[in-house]
Amino acid sequence: MSDVLLSVRGLHVRFLLPRGRIVSAVTDASFYVRAGECLVLVGESGCGKSVLASALLGLLPGNAQTAGSAVLDGAGAPGLGTPGHALPGHGSPGHALPGHGSPAHDLPGLDLLAADERTLARRVRGRLVGLVPQSPAAHLTPVRTVRSQLEETVAELRGPRRRHLPQGPQGSQGSQRSQEARGLRRGRAALRSAAADAAERAAFPASHLDRYPHELSGGLAQRAATALALAGDAPLLLADEPTTGLDRDLVDRTVDELRRHVDAEPADGSGRRGMLMITHDLAAASRVADRVAVMYAGRIVEICDAADFFGARGPRHPYSRGLLDALPDRAFTPIPGLPPELSDLPPGCAFAPRCGRATDACGTVPAVMAVPPKATTRPEPPADPTLVACHHPVEQPEESAAPAARTDRAADEGGGEGEGEGGGEGSQGDEGHDTPQTGPGPDPGVPARPEPSKPAEPTHA
Numbered sequence: 001m002s003d004v005l006l007s008v009r010g011l012h013v014r015f016l017l018p019r020g021r022i023v024s025a026v027t028d029a030s031f032y033v034r035a036g037e038c039l040v041l042v043g044e045s046g047c048g049k050s051v052l053a054s055a056l057l058g059l060l061p062g063n064a065q066t067a068g069s070a071v072l073d074g075a076g077a078p079g080l081g082t083p084g085h086a087l088p089g090h091g092s093p094g095h096a097l098p099g100h101g102s103p104a105h106d107l108p109g110l111d112l113l114a115a116d117e118r119t120l121a122r123r124v125r126g127r128l129v130g131l132v133p134q135s136p137a138a139h140l141t142p143v144r145t146v147r148s149q150l151e152e153t154v155a156e157l158r159g160p161r162r163r164h165l166p167q168g169p170q171g172s173q174g175s176q177r178s179q180e181a182r183g184l185r186r187g188r189a190a191l192r193s194a195a196a197d198a199a200e201r202a203a204f205p206a207s208h209l210d211r212y213p214h215e216l217s218g219g220l221a222q223r224a225a226t227a228l229a230l231a232g233d234a235p236l237l238l239a240d241e242p243t244t245g246l247d248r249d250l251v252d253r254t255v256d257e258l259r260r261h262v263d264a265e266p267a268d269g270s271g272r273r274g275m276l277m278i279t280h281d282l283a284a285a286s287r288v289a290d291r292v293a294v295m296y297a298g299r300i301v302e303i304c305d306a307a308d309f310f311g312a313r314g315p316r317h318p319y320s321r322g323l324l325d326a327l328p329d330r331a332f333t334p335i336p337g338l339p340p341e342l343s344d345l346p347p348g349c350a351f352a353p354r355c356g357r358a359t360d361a362c363g364t365v366p367a368v369m370a371v372p373p374k375a376t377t378r379p380e381p382p383a384d385p386t387l388v389a390c391h392h393p394v395e396q397p398e399e400s401a402a403p404a405a406r407t408d409r410a411a412d413e414g415g416g417e418g419e420g421e422g423g424g425e426g427s428q429g430d431e432g433h434d435t436p437q438t439g440p441g442p443d444p445g446v447p448a449r450p451e452p453s454k455p456a457e458p459t460h461a
């Protein structure tokens with residue numbers, strides 16, 4: 001049985017603007033997320049990351065067009081899945097990466113891009129995909145307490161009230177009323193307990209449950225939003241810039257809490273969860289990622305094992321290298337120039353104007369190629385080849401040093417209710433062109449957390 005929770009193939013998103021302008025926000029994106037895995041999608045702001053997230057949840061504005069497929073495996077909806085579709089005049093539907101097996105519509109499950117709004121609202125959002133939002137202040141209802149919002153979300157997603165309503169043959173009218181009253185009391189207690197449980201899993205302090213959003217610090221508001229995302233026990237978490245505007249300590253705590261959720265074995269035996277995290281914060285990515293996908297100008301240009309990406313080997317794509325070299329604890333050298341406008345992409349490789357390795361060959365868009373892993377002394381070599389879209393990828397050394405990804409979280413796990421004061425809410429969107437957020441880089445002296453055993457390579461990218 002496949003352990004792939006989400007399989008995205010050939011995803012395109014474009015926006016139709018007045019006077020015939022077209023913004024190609026996402027172009028031919030393909031990746032998957034496994035159970036028990038965190039895939040982190042990184043890239044400069046404005047590269048299309050958040051548009052991709054919105055596409056997966058059906059939250060794009062009306063002037064957006066999508067193509068390709070995004071199949072939730074194990075969605076339990078055979079027959080709802082449909083083949084990936086194509087943009088008008090935009091090539092074939094749901095096409096595969098070179099050498100990467102069958103198309104997505106061979107999988108059972110639900111194609112998020114083809115699902116209607118009713119299906120997305122009733123079956124997907126919160127239940128199959130939990131969204132940790134970019135801006136918790138905008139996500140939380142300002143006039144209701146956190147407890148009230150959590151209880152309502154749990155009731156909507158899990159319906160404990162209905163499960164506790166009286167069943168079976170009815171007696172007299174008085175006895176029926178008393179049964180109903182007992183059922184409602186049990187329902188309310190179950191709801192309260194489930195909401196408190198969701199808060200606890202997000203490390204939101206129980207003593208703050210009766211506070212309003214404006215009474216919370218930025219860090220606690222983020223935890224409240226995370227608790228709402230966890231309330232439905234969705235198998236897949238989609239965290240869209242969950243650390244924007246937080247200070248470094250809160251960034252670490254937030255991503256550690258999300259990681260714990262992915263690592264936890266659900267008590268009901270329903271299988272481990274997976275997470276797609278979108279961020280421009282490489283320090284946060286290094287702390288939580290199993291694999292790293294790099295996006296530039298709407299395209300995914302590399303997907304790489306996190307230990308290789310942040311370790312001695314490093315990534316293969318020149319842009320990925322540039323992102324790392326911009327970190328202050330590395331070369332502290334920004335990538336020259338600015339990313340192109342998504343409405344005015346150059347022909348060929350979009351990174352060429354900023355790339356020191358560009359040649360005439362780069363006048364054509366490079367295909368995504370699988371690079372098999374080299375011999376390594378790592379105890380658990382990556383199961384997946386690096387995928388890179390570049391005519392002249394950077395060579396890696398044969399041997400890797402100790403993996404540097406996933407800095408040790410144990411020392412600062414947990415968090416008290418007073419945490420987060422001063423962690424204000426940021427409003428940095430995905431529109432501007434800033435450089436990646438920097439911060440303390442990975443500690444190469446700290447070995448990576450032991451990874452779960454990885455299954456055989458899936459049949460698709």
Ligand code: SF4
Pocket residue numbers: 317318319349350351352353355356357358359361362366389390391392393
């Ligand atoms: S394809 Fe050419 S321009 Fe683009 S990243 Fe690779 S070397 Fe640089």
